[in-house]
Amino acid sequence: MKNFITTQDWSMQDLQAILDYAKNLKKNKFQDLLKNKSVALLFFNPSMRTKVSFELGIQELGGYAVVLHPGSDAWPIEFEPAVTMNENPEEHIKEVAKVLSNYCDLIAVRAFPKFINLDEDFEDRVINSFAQYATVPIVNMETITHPCQELAHILTLQENLGNLRGKNYLLTWTYHPKPLNTAVANSSILIASKFGMNVKLLCPSPDYNLHEKYLEQAKKNCEENETEFSITHDIDQAYSGSDIVYAKSWGSLKYYGDAEKESIERHKNKHFIVDEEKMKKTNNAIFSHCLPLRRNVKATDGVMDADYCVAIQEASNRKHVQKSLLTNLLKGK
Amino acid sequence: MKNFITTQDWSMQDLQAILDYAKNLKKNKFQDLLKNKSVALLFFNPSMRTKVSFELGIQELGGYAVVLHPGSDAWPIEFEPAVTMNENPEEHIKEVAKVLSNYCDLIAVRAFPKFINLDEDFEDRVINSFAQYATVPIVNMETITHPCQELAHILTLQENLGNLRGKNYLLTWTYHPKPLNTAVANSSILIASKFGMNVKLLCPSPDYNLHEKYLEQAKKNCEENETEFSITHDIDQAYSGSDIVYAKSWGSLKYYGDAEKESIERHKNKHFIVDEEKMKKTNNAIFSHCLPLRRNVKATDGVMDADYCVAIQEASNRKHVQKSLLTNLLKGK
Amino acid sequence: MKNFITTQDWSMQDLQAILDYAKNLKKNKFQDLLKNKSVALLFFNPSMRTKVSFELGIQELGGYAVVLHPGSDAWPIEFEPAVTMNENPEEHIKEVAKVLSNYCDLIAVRAFPKFINLDEDFEDRVINSFAQYATVPIVNMETITHPCQELAHILTLQENLGNLRGKNYLLTWTYHPKPLNTAVANSSILIASKFGMNVKLLCPSPDYNLHEKYLEQAKKNCEENETEFSITHDIDQAYSGSDIVYAKSWGSLKYYGDAEKESIERHKNKHFIVDEEKMKKTNNAIFSHCLPLRRNVKATDGVMDADYCVAIQEASNRKHVQKSLLTNLLKGK
Numbered sequence: 001m002k003n004f005i006t007t008q009d010w011s012m013q014d015l016q017a018i019l020d021y022a023k024n025l026k027k028n029k030f031q032d033l034l035k036n037k038s039v040a041l042l043f044f045n046p047s048m049r050t051k052v053s054f055e056l057g058i059q060e061l062g063g064y065a066v067v068l069h070p071g072s073d074a075w076p077i078e079f080e081p082a083v084t085m086n087e088n089p090e091e092h093i094k095e096v097a098k099v100l101s102n103y104c105d106l107i108a109v110r111a112f113p114k115f116i117n118l119d120e121d122f123e124d125r126v127i128n129s130f131a132q133y134a135t136v137p138i139v140n141m142e143t144i145t146h147p148c149q150e151l152a153h154i155l156t157l158q159e160n161l162g163n164l165r166g167k168n169y170l171l172t173w174t175y176h177p178k179p180l181n182t183a184v185a186n187s188s189i190l191i192a193s194k195f196g197m198n199v200k201l202l203c204p205s206p207d208y209n210l211h212e213k214y215l216e217q218a219k220k221n222c223e224e225n226e227t228e229f230s231i232t233h234d235i236d237q238a239y240s241g242s243d244i245v246y247a248k249s250w251g252s253l254k255y256y257g258d259a260e261k262e263s264i265e266r267h268k269n270k271h272f273i274v275d276e277e278k279m280k281k282t283n284n285a286i287f288s289h290c291l292p293l294r295r296n297v298k299a300t301d302g303v304m305d306a307d308y309c310v311a312i313q314e315a316s317n318r319k320h321v322q323k324s325l326l327t328n329l330l331k332g333k
Numbered sequence: 334m335k336n337f338i339t340t341q342d343w344s345m346q347d348l349q350a351i352l353d354y355a356k357n358l359k360k361n362k363f364q365d366l367l368k369n370k371s372v373a374l375l376f377f378n379p380s381m382r383t384k385v386s387f388e389l390g391i392q393e394l395g396g397y398a399v400v401l402h403p404g405s406d407a408w409p410i411e412f413e414p415a416v417t418m419n420e421n422p423e424e425h426i427k428e429v430a431k432v433l434s435n436y437c438d439l440i441a442v443r444a445f446p447k448f449i450n451l452d453e454d455f456e457d458r459v460i461n462s463f464a465q466y467a468t469v470p471i472v473n474m475e476t477i478t479h480p481c482q483e484l485a486h487i488l489t490l491q492e493n494l495g496n497l498r499g500k501n502y503l504l505t506w507t508y509h510p511k512p513l514n515t516a517v518a519n520s521s522i523l524i525a526s527k528f529g530m531n532v533k534l535l536c537p538s539p540d541y542n543l544h545e546k547y548l549e550q551a552k553k554n555c556e557e558n559e560t561e562f563s564i565t566h567d568i569d570q571a572y573s574g575s576d577i578v579y580a581k582s583w584g585s586l587k588y589y590g591d592a593e594k595e596s597i598e599r600h601k602n603k604h605f606i607v608d609e610e611k612m613k614k615t616n617n618a619i620f621s622h623c624l625p626l627r628r629n630v631k632a633t634d635g636v637m638d639a640d641y642c643v644a645i646q647e648a649s650n651r652k653h654v655q656k657s658l659l660t661n662l663l664k665g666k
Numbered sequence: 667m668k669n670f671i672t673t674q675d676w677s678m679q680d681l682q683a684i685l686d687y688a689k690n691l692k693k694n695k696f697q698d699l700l701k702n703k704s705v706a707l708l709f710f711n712p713s714m715r716t717k718v719s720f721e722l723g724i725q726e727l728g729g730y731a732v733v734l735h736p737g738s739d740a741w742p743i744e745f746e747p748a749v750t751m752n753e754n755p756e757e758h759i760k761e762v763a764k765v766l767s768n769y770c771d772l773i774a775v776r777a778f779p780k781f782i783n784l785d786e787d788f789e790d791r792v793i794n795s796f797a798q799y800a801t802v803p804i805v806n807m808e809t810i811t812h813p814c815q816e817l818a819h820i821l822t823l824q825e826n827l828g829n830l831r832g833k834n835y836l837l838t839w840t841y842h843p844k845p846l847n848t849a850v851a852n853s854s855i856l857i858a859s860k861f862g863m864n865v866k867l868l869c870p871s872p873d874y875n876l877h878e879k880y881l882e883q884a885k886k887n888c889e890e891n892e893t894e895f896s897i898t899h900d901i902d903q904a905y906s907g908s909d910i911v912y913a914k915s916w917g918s919l920k921y922y923g924d925a926e927k928e929s930i931e932r933h934k935n936k937h938f939i940v941d942e943e944k945m946k947k948t949n950n951a952i953f954s955h956c957l958p959l960r961r962n963v964k965a966t967d968g969v970m971d972a973d974y975c976v977a978i979q980e981a982s983n984r985k986h987v988q989k990s991l992l993t994n995l996l997k998g999k
Binding site for chain 2: 702704706758
Binding site: 070075090099102104 | 695696713714715717719721722725843961970977981
């Protein structure tokens with residue numbers, strides 16, 4: 001039995017097999033591959049693309065989906081082992097994971113970090129606890145990484161650029177009024193490095209570096225692929241020569257848990273917005289973003305409405321790659 | 334590609350075709366007409382009949398439904414074009430409409446007015462923005478009109494009264510403790526006038542007139558059908574000779590956005606409640622209401638439990654007309 | 667037409683038939699028994715097991731499920747007859763029950779007591795009102811009893827112990843930081859007595875006795891089965907010789923509606939926790955609980971992780987017994 005918690009647990013070849021099968025499913029949308037298979041979709045955080053693409057994708061393959069929002073329409077859950085449960089949670093992950101495993105064939109989980117304690121958040125405890133106690137495959141619908149987005153991202157890049165090997169990939173930090181999750185940024189450097197691209201990370205200052213854990217994984221991927229990994233704070237240098245620009249906003253890990261202090265630093269960097277002028281410096285790059293995106297904050301209308309913007313295509317590919325992934329996990333295809 | 338945003342965009346003949354096919358679907362409930370078709374149901378406001386009738390209706394025809402509550406289980410949405418998105422909304426209707434169009438075959442939207450700015454609300458911007466940016470049909474599940482209710486209403490009247498041409502139709506304002514949406518009232522005069530009835534609007538005073546936009550459309554329909562359209566504030570005169578009494582409460586547009594001032598006026602008019610005494614003045618009229626209805630506030634128990642009350646039948650017809658509508662939009666039937 | 671509101675309305679033989687068919691459905695999960703049947707699942711309170719097991723179970727039998735949360739995604743409902751609806755509820759149970767009866771083939775309701783007025787809560791008005799006005803079968807998904815849990819409980823006991831006749835059954839009160847619903851406790855003594863066991867109720871003091879209504883029913887069942895029914899406040903005596911230990915926490919009915927006073931009494935009784943030491947006093951009893959369960963508050967980790975704990979099995983059986991129940995109610999099987 002396999003889980004899909006981080007793409008680092010998977011070989012590039014196995015991920016490519018999922019992408020190749022997604023292309024098939026894109027043409028032949030309605031197949032009975034998940035007939036009589038049921039999936040629990042647990043949302044600890046809101047969602048639009050993820051909810052719709054999973055719910056419909058499962059149904060299109062003949063399966064059953066059930067959506068839960070623990071803490072709202074379902075009971076809040078305790079993840080700490082051996083604790084005296086005197087606080088808010090009404091039941092323990094041990095029971096939740098086991099009971100759901102008996103009801104369903106797969107459990108998918110969206111659980112953002114809490115932005116209080118960095119070390120705790122980066123343990124990715126919610127999804128890892130599900131994996132520990134469940135007896136069915138676990139799929140990550142975004143925690144501290146977002147591997148389903150990675151699949152959709154790479155499929156979209158391949159559809160537009162063909163072989164990605166040796167392409168120059170830029171992940172740029174962008175401004176957002178709130179200190180967001182690093183998940184998609186972590187995922188971006190993991191998957192770009194795994195698929196053989198030269199990866200550049202642009203952010204305002206070392207305070208905005210991603211977590212060492214993911215930087216190390218990305219560097220290791222680049223070493224294995226004999227490609228380059230670099231971090232820069234120079235906007236012009238970063239965009240220059242890029243084939244792909246991927247944008248994401250995130251809160252500085254330096255001030256993790258101190259939203260007020262963090263915001264002072266963040267508010268100085270509104271000029272990191274992706275605009276047409278910056279895009280002109282690239283090697284005719286395509287632009288993407290995982291969505292949702294605040295227009296004229298993270299990227300301008302001009303960029304979002306340009307032909308080189310493939311964000312909608314990437315979002316649309318979510319459904320296809322997830323259908324392929326679930327088929328792989330539940331049917332070995 | 335057609336939308337179903339207001340019945341004014343549709344001819345009476347095309348609407349009648351939907352009603353006729355609904356009668357067929359009422360007898361043969363389970364047909365594979367929406368096989369492999371998927372519908373996103375977006376609820377910006379709560380619902381009971383609409384949610385249940387759409388969700389089940391789609392499944393009964395072999396299709397897939399997915400429910401979203403933007404702002405709660407999905408991200409809040411920006412509808413203003415070219416804006417710098419520094420406020421609450423996390424994503425723009427442009428992206429939402431395009432992404433959903435790629436996931437689904439049809440998008441249905443419930444978005445009540447906000448009761449702050451009358452002109453803005455009467456632009457019906459939410460649903461019109463979906464129509465502008467989506468590439469699949471858009472269906473109105475109640476905004477500033479409620480055209481699905483119109484279909485159920487007319488089907489119910491036809492089932493009880495046969496040909497509606499020349500019937501005397503009364504829309505009466507009723508009291509409610511809150512200043513409600515005018516949607517069903519607007520819809521009532523639009524569809525009654527379109528189907529050839531003499532339409533009378535009863536409300537407490539000119540302050541409770543409906544919006545000029547819908548009064549004009551209804552008058553135009555009546556002119557084309559050579560029937561009468563009138564507005565009255567005289568209860569006795571209004572009920573007298575009516576064949577149909579339809580009730581709805583709404584807030585005065587005069588005090589739009591000023592709930593406190595509006596409430597003073599409204600609270601004076603509790604006697605507009607539909608009761609058995611008033612119904613006796615009619616031409617053995619049938620009574621209906623779109624539901625939900627506060628008993629003994631909008632209409633008495635006596636009226637609601639009378640044989641001439643067809644509100645349950647109208648609510649039940651929602652499922653059948655909507656199944657017919659979706660089939661029409663997605664299959665051309 | 668039959669409802670499933672309390673097992674007291676059903677004979678042991680008819681309940682056993684549902685359990686027997688559940689065993690069949692456990693082996694042959696996917697049958698078209700509910701093809702073209704639709705069920706409305708109304709949750710006035712949160713749920714995990716109930717929501718997932720009903721939603722998936724219905725789909726596994728080819729039926730359609732629709733979930734509603736009245737007061738949140740659907741309108742709040744009035745249950746008082748002949749009232750002037752000036753308060754929060756927007757519509758009356760009369761309309762809700764009739765409209766849903768026209769949309770669906772069965773209505774299932776979860777409605778916990780409100781813990782304000784004991785007499786009112788113990789009338790079980792919400793579900794009884796649905797039964798009064800609906801024209802389709804009503805199923806109890808937990809109100810002041812929890813009969814679906816009863817079915818899963820007995821199936822689990824039979825799977826582990828075979829014939830239950832004459833077994834010594836202990837229901838023990840346990841501590842919980844909040845004054846919980848007595849539903850599962852009421853259900854526990856009803857079903858254990860109905861299936862021919864000697865029933866012992868252990869609670870901290872007479873203040874924690876269950877409601878006379880359910881005590882009387884359980885006593886009557888025991889009389890008919892010529893078994894014993896007893897209440898004790900002595901922990902050692904209670905566990906001694908038991909074949910089954912079932913645990914549940916509930917608030918004292920003596921202080922109903924006065925949470926503060928009630929909590930003083932309750933907080934004195936944390937030692938009622940089910941632990942391994944207590945379990946050693948039994949006749950090698952199996953242990954169960956309906957879940958959710960606060961570990962190390964209601965029962966220790968040692969008990970929950972022991973081989974004799976069958977709580978997960980009981981939760982898993984929910985899906986099978988409910989599939990059997992719905993088939994019985996809708997197909998007469």
